[in-house]
Amino acid sequence: LAGKPAQIIPKGLFSESALAWMATSKFDDGLPLYRQAALLGRFGGECSRNTLAGSVVRVGAAVQPIVNLLRDTLLDADLIHGDETELQVLKEPGRAAQRKSYLWAQMSGSGPPVRLFTYAASRSAETARGLYDGARGALLTDGYEVYANVAQTYRLVHLGCWAHARRRFVEAEAALPKGARTSTQPAAQFIAAIGELYAIEANARDGSIEERTGLRREHSRPVLARIEALLLAQLHSVLPGSLLGQALHYLAAQWPKLARFVEDGRYPIDNNPCENAIRPFVVGRRNWLFADTVGGATASANLYSLIETAKANGIEPYRYLCALFAALPKA
Numbered sequence: 001l002a003g004k005p006a007q008i009i010p011k012g013l014f015s016e017s018a019l020a021w022m023a024t025s026k027f028d029d030g031l032p033l034y035r036q037a038a039l040l041g042r043f044g045g046e047c048s049r050n051t052l053a054g055s056v057v058r059v060g061a062a063v064q065p066i067v068n069l070l071r072d073t074l075l076d077a078d079l080i081h082g083d084e085t086e087l088q089v090l091k092e093p094g095r096a097a098q099r100k101s102y103l104w105a106q107m108s109g110s111g112p113p114v115r116l117f118t119y120a121a122s123r124s125a126e127t128a129r130g131l132y133d134g135a136r137g138a139l140l141t142d143g144y145e146v147y148a149n150v151a152q153t154y155r156l157v158h159l160g161c162w163a164h165a166r167r168r169f170v171e172a173e174a175a176l177p178k179g180a181r182t183s184t185q186p187a188a189q190f191i192a193a194i195g196e197l198y199a200i201e202a203n204a205r206d207g208s209i210e211e212r213t214g215l216r217r218e219h220s221r222p223v224l225a226r227i228e229a230l231l232l233a234q235l236h237s238v239l240p241g242s243l244l245g246q247a248l249h250y251l252a253a254q255w256p257k258l259a260r261f262v263e264d265g266r267y268p269i270d271n272n273p274c275e276n277a278i279r280p281f282v283v284g285r286r287n288w289l290f291a292d293t294v295g296g297a298t299a300s301a302n303l304y305s306l307i308e309t310a311k312a313n314g315i316e317p318y319r320y321l322c323a324l325f326a327a328l329p330k331a
Contacts, residue, residue, distance in 0.1 A: 009062065022056055027304050037049045057296050060299020070306075080109060081139075084102050089293065089294060101297065104120055106131065109138075129154075136154070136156070140161065140271050166190075171247070172247050193223055197224075209265035216261070234248055280308065
């Protein structure tokens with residue numbers, strides 16, 4: 001008689017399709033494991049939340065070789081997007097449950113689409129350097145200073161995010177009394193000028209890299225010159241601690257990175273694609289709130305990486321995980 005096929009979790013309780021359902025339900029649909037357990041119980045499947053959690057942690061560890069291959073592909077990209085968000089882990093050695101850990105997001109901006117998430121207890125420069133070791137080309141991030149250290153260490157072209165810069169002026173304008181919100185206010189002038197940059201990008205979206213570079217040099221550079229002139233005129237006439245002052249100083253500090261996108265049509269104007277990639281995690285976190293252990297946080301990051309990369313490549317995540325979980329034990 002033929003023996004039982006190899007399982008991704010040796011002698012595991014659940015089939016590959018059941019494990020794929022748990023992973024996509026939690027990490028794509030935002031359904032916490034305790035709700036999954038209740039749903040299964042409604043149909044006669046008596047499984048505790050702890051049983052489901054243990055299986056998810058084990059399958060998340062089993063896919064590590066695939067995540068390693070994703071990292072190799074990511075680091076080969078000519079452009080990488082970077083971001084990070086908070087993650088609370090209750091049982092971290094030597095750390096209080098209330099301390100925040102982080103989920104680092106990385107996304108390829110060229111070549112095969114890769115969405116990679118990594119758990120880390122720290123938001124330090126050392127952690128970031130480890131994540132980008134081997135990167136080449138360009139790095140697009142927000143203004144968090146650690147990324148400047150990464151770009152300098154690995155000699156990457158560092159690009160800034162205009163969406164982050166614009167957001168600060170939107171907040172400054174929103175803080176004004178309604179009667180004071182006019183088009184002549186500095187915040188409104190910056191928002192309008194940044195809007196012109198995005199309008200140029202919209203017109204250049206369907207063109208070739210060379211056409212996009214040409215349009216930027218012809219049309220975006222004059223707009224950048226106006227923004228820079230407005231920045232220099234306003235920078236020292238506003239209280240640094242005010243919302244407008246903070247927006248101006250952020251813009252001034254990031255200016256070389258923000259202006260760099262006009263040099264090459266391959267460079268994006270903002271980091272919105274990476275923020276969109278991290279959004280499913282942020283939405284899901286509202287439901288399940290935290291990770292219980294370091295192993296759980298790492299498994300979550302791995303499974304998020306596979307699911308979001310599958311989606312980015314136009315592949316249905318549940319079917320992909322079913323096929324992967326069945327094939328991986330034979331690899």
